[in-house]
Amino acid sequence: MRKASRLFEIIQILRVARAPVTAADIASELEVTVRSIYRDIAALQAMRVPIAGERGIGYILRPGFDLPPLMFSVEETEAIVLGMALIERTGDRDLQKASERVVAKIAAAMPEPLRQSMTSRALHAWGGSAPAPEGAEFSLIRSAIRDEEKLSIGYRDEAGNRTSRTIWPLALIYYAESAVVVAWCELRQAIRNFRMDRIEDSARTGEYFRKQGDRLRAAWVTGWRINQAENA
Incomplete structure (x- = not known):
């Protein structure tokens, strides 16, 4: 276990303990040497983590201390x-x-x-990036999904045919080559997928489909799972 992980785990152990915990007990739980725990305790105390105690007796975390709300392993x-x-x-x-x-x-x-x-930036996601779409902003789509607001779009399909649609945006899927808006289409009266790079223009309508989003997303997921099973 790396040192950063050990420091985090030591704090967690002391947080839930109802009595002083010895270095030997901590070392046994984390599968490291007692000497390592002594060094880790000293490091935490140097970071002003209020750990009290001494060797041979045990350690406690003084009341009132807690990890920041956004603390992760x-x-x-x-x-x-x-x-x-x-x-x-x-x-x-x-x-x-x-x-x-x-x-x-x-x-x-x-x-x-x-x-x-x-x-440290030691982890990277390699590969190309999808180009930013020109006819619709991601922020507009995400906002419409949250607010359950209908959008008016001009859409050009794979064959180059353009149609005007009023859609109820339900979800946004990010692929490597493009993003896709999952939406209820008033023209087709069905759930359809719209590639972001084929949306030529988009605008708010001021009309809403409040309390319909969850129901339509559930129908979309159900249909997606059925199609997966049929194609398996």
Whole structure:
């Protein structure tokens, strides 16, 4: 177990303990040497984590101390870092900027050396990035999904035919080559997929489909699972 993980786990052990915990007990649980635990306790105390106690008697975490609200294990932190890296490939500029702010905020809330897992940039998502669409903004689609607002779009299909649609956006799927809006289409009276790079223009309508989103998403997921089973 790496040192950053051990420091996190030691704090967790002391948080739930109702009596002093010896270094030997901590070492046994984490499968490391007692000497390592002594060094880790000293490191945590140097980071102003209020651990009281001494060798041979045990350690406690003084009342009132808690981890920051956004505290994760090293593996959880690495999952966040990789997820933020994957956002770089979506073409969604607003989410890309938001991902940078997320990493900065979480890193600022972490003590060293846990912070290193966020800032080392040792994990990368390799591959090409989807181009940003020209006829619709990701932020508009995501906002419409949250607010359950209908959108008016001009859409050109694979054959080059253009139609005007009023859609109820339900979900947004990010693929490597393009993103897809899953929506109820008033023209077709069915759930349809619309590639973002084929939407030529888009606008809010001021009309809503409140309390219908969850029901339609459930129908979409059910249909998707049925199609998967049939194609298996």
